[in-house]
Amino acid sequence: MSRASSSFRRRWPLARWAVPLVLLLMLLPFLWLLQMSFKPTPLILAFPPRFFFVPTLEHYIGLWNSGFADSFVNSLVTASVSTLLALLLGVPAAYALSRWSGRGRFGLGLGILLTRMAPPIAFTIPFFLAYRWAGLLDTRSGLILIYMTFNLPLVIWMMQPFFDAVPASLEEAALMDGAGFPTVFLEIVMPMATAGIAATAILCFLYAWNDFFFALILTRTDARTAPVAVVNFMNYEGWEWGKIAAGGSLVMAPVLAFSMLVRRYLVSGLTAGAVK
Amino acid sequence: MAAASYEGQRRRFVRAAIAPSIVFLLLVAGLPTLFLLVTSLTPGALVNPGSLSDFSNPLLNYKLLPGDDRFVGSLLVQARLSVYTVVLQVLLGTALALLVHSGQERWQSLRHLFVIPMVLPPIVVAVIWKLIYTPDISPVYQAARVLGFALPALTTHVDFALWSIVIADTWEWAPFTFLMVLAALQNLPAEHVEAARMDGADAWRVFGHIVLPYIGPVLLVCTLFRLIDSIKAFPLIFLLTGGGPGSVTEVTNYYAYIVAFNNGELGYSSAITVVLLAATVLISWVAMRSSRNAGGE
Numbered sequence: 001m002s003r004a005s006s007s008f009r010r011r012w013p014l015a016r017w018a019v020p021l022v023l024l025l026m027l028l029p030f031l032w033l034l035q036m037s038f039k040p041t042p043l044i045l046a047f048p049p050r051f052f053f054v055p056t057l058e059h060y061i062g063l064w065n066s067g068f069a070d071s072f073v074n075s076l077v078t079a080s081v082s083t084l085l086a087l088l089l090g091v092p093a094a095y096a097l098s099r100w101s102g103r104g105r106f107g108l109g110l111g112i113l114l115t116r117m118a119p120p121i122a123f124t125i126p127f128f129l130a131y132r133w134a135g136l137l138d139t140r141s142g143l144i145l146i147y148m149t150f151n152l153p154l155v156i157w158m159m160q161p162f163f164d165a166v167p168a169s170l171e172e173a174a175l176m177d178g179a180g181f182p183t184v185f186l187e188i189v190m191p192m193a194t195a196g197i198a199a200t201a202i203l204c205f206l207y208a209w210n211d212f213f214f215a216l217i218l219t220r221t222d223a224r225t226a227p228v229a230v231v232n233f234m235n236y237e238g239w240e241w242g243k244i245a246a247g248g249s250l251v252m253a254p255v256l257a258f259s260m261l262v263r264r265y266l267v268s269g270l271t272a273g274a275v276k
Numbered sequence: 277m278a279a280a281s282y283e284g285q286r287r288r289f290v291r292a293a294i295a296p297s298i299v300f301l302l303l304v305a306g307l308p309t310l311f312l313l314v315t316s317l318t319p320g321a322l323v324n325p326g327s328l329s330d331f332s333n334p335l336l337n338y339k340l341l342p343g344d345d346r347f348v349g350s351l352l353v354q355a356r357l358s359v360y361t362v363v364l365q366v367l368l369g370t371a372l373a374l375l376v377h378s379g380q381e382r383w384q385s386l387r388h389l390f391v392i393p394m395v396l397p398p399i400v401v402a403v404i405w406k407l408i409y410t411p412d413i414s415p416v417y418q419a420a421r422v423l424g425f426a427l428p429a430l431t432t433h434v435d436f437a438l439w440s441i442v443i444a445d446t447w448e449w450a451p452f453t454f455l456m457v458l459a460a461l462q463n464l465p466a467e468h469v470e471a472a473r474m475d476g477a478d479a480w481r482v483f484g485h486i487v488l489p490y491i492g493p494v495l496l497v498c499t500l501f502r503l504i505d506s507i508k509a510f511p512l513i514f515l516l517t518g519g520g521p522g523s524v525t526e527v528t529n530y531y532a533y534i535v536a537f538n539n540g541e542l543g544y545s546s547a548i549t550v551v552l553l554a555a556t557v558l559i560s561w562v563a564m565r566s567s568r569n570a571g572g573e
Binding site for chain 1: 282285286288289290292293294296297298300301304305307308309311312315328372375376379380383386388389390391392393395396397398399400403404405406407408412413415418422447455504505507508510511514515529532533536537542545546549552553556557559560
């Protein structure tokens with residue numbers, strides 16, 4: 001490091017620890033929720049707060065027995081199925097666009113950006129009216145369909161660079177040998193893009209999993225997802241902070257695990273449509 | 277002959293691969309947008325079944341908008357919220373990135389943990405801040421009591437409610453700028469910085485003359501992206517303030533939600549949403565142009 005910063009460090013020994021200290025300070029609110037989910041109920045309101053206590057799973061068990069499990073399953077099913085469908089439709093499209101489309105990319109990029117950027121309420125009003133008419137309100141299928149509005153563009157956008165990276169010479173050789181295009185795609189190109197497909201799948205899953213707005217409006221009881229269920233603990237069952245904290249922790253657990261796996265792709269996922 | 281059939285095969289394959297996606301997108305994104313525009317031309321209300329196909333006075337909703345104090349007020353709240361959060365996030369995110377970048381080597385692996393607030397489900401972020409803003413249970417309020425002063429209830433106070441949202445939103449999204457700027461800093465050509473140091477430039481001048489111009493385009497992209505996303509602010513407001521007290525924190529998006537799903541006035545809400553959508557399209561277009569000019573990543 002430069003002379004200026006090292007003399008600064010000598011004068012302020014704490015500067016050496018600046019990064020972890022700032023990190024800790026920043027994550028405190030998050031850690032607070034986490035510790036609360038393991039705190040025995042009588043201690044939650046204790047003042048001054050107790051930092052050392054015997055952790056308990058009572059809130060998680062209580063939560064699971066109160067119907068939260070159904071919402072959790074709804075979240076899992078809607079996020080997984082919409083991811084799967086988006087991949088099924090979007091991966092071939094991304095491949096075709098990566099190989100053979102010079103024109104149309106700007107338009108496509110803009111279209112994808114718009115679906116990603118549009119305020120969710122813009123889709124919610126028409127979908128609400130259509131679902132009310134078609135009887136799709138409060139169904140998993142309804143949620144899956146609306147999650148496709150953001151997951152399909154995401155797949156098409158995310159997958160193109162991965163296909164760009166697969167050398168075209170391999171396909172050409174196979175085509176020369178008389179293999180058909182679908183065969184080449186399925187047996188040569190796809191296996192080389194599995195890492196990309198996995199990363200894209202995880203991002204899609206996270207987007208759908210994190211949704212609150214669509215589920216809030218388009219579901220009531222049967223298809224209610226976990227994020228909406230957590231909020232319901234605030235509205236109807238009094239203020240059961242232990243359960244709220246446990247619910248919040250359960251909703252964020254898969255997100256934390258998965259997002260560490262795809263951290264390299266977070267930037268391109270978040271800026272889909274605008275940044276190459 | 278062989279070439280022609282190859283061409284034909286290729287074209288058929290490309291069509292089969294792309295068509296389903298395009299048809300589907302038109303169906304789930306294009307059609308609803310059109311439907312939204314049509315609905316905005318009706319006085320459509322849930323309590324009045326025929327009203328969704330009543331086009332007798334198509335521009336009525338749009339004529340009502342400028343005279344609707346709550347709508348105009350929501351635009352102002354939106355503008356304030358957007359400006360405060362975007363400025364704070366870009367500044368704090370950049371500061372964090374500089375801190376981690378210039379910090380010791382052994383902390384480098386910690387950088388992944390800085391993005392946690394951003395990847396958390398938005399509603400969990402709202403729950404976390406609800407916890408902090410609820411006086412009975414919040415560690416912050418408890419600490420204040422120990423120190424002998426009483427904090428006002430931030431989320432229900434006319435003067436502080438918007439700031440309580442701003443603080444939570446900044447916490448959630450400063451990592452976005454952090455991530456983008458850190459990536460840019462890691463690509464910063466080291467020899468430029470070295471050369472400037474050799475010439476006797478101090479840290480501030482290195483930052484002002486070399487680092488800042490280098491990360492400038494990234495900062496612009498961050499600003500625009502966060503600006504667009506700030507229009508969608510919902511879970512924090514929904515859970516922390518409910519748009520109140522009064523309508524102090526009622527942004528346009530939230531107002532559109534209230535009008536549509538509390539009052540059942542879908543036609544009028546559609547008109548509000550169309551205005552929001554137009555603003556989004558405009559900023560998105562600028563964002564795309566500027567990120568292209570900046571050469572992307």
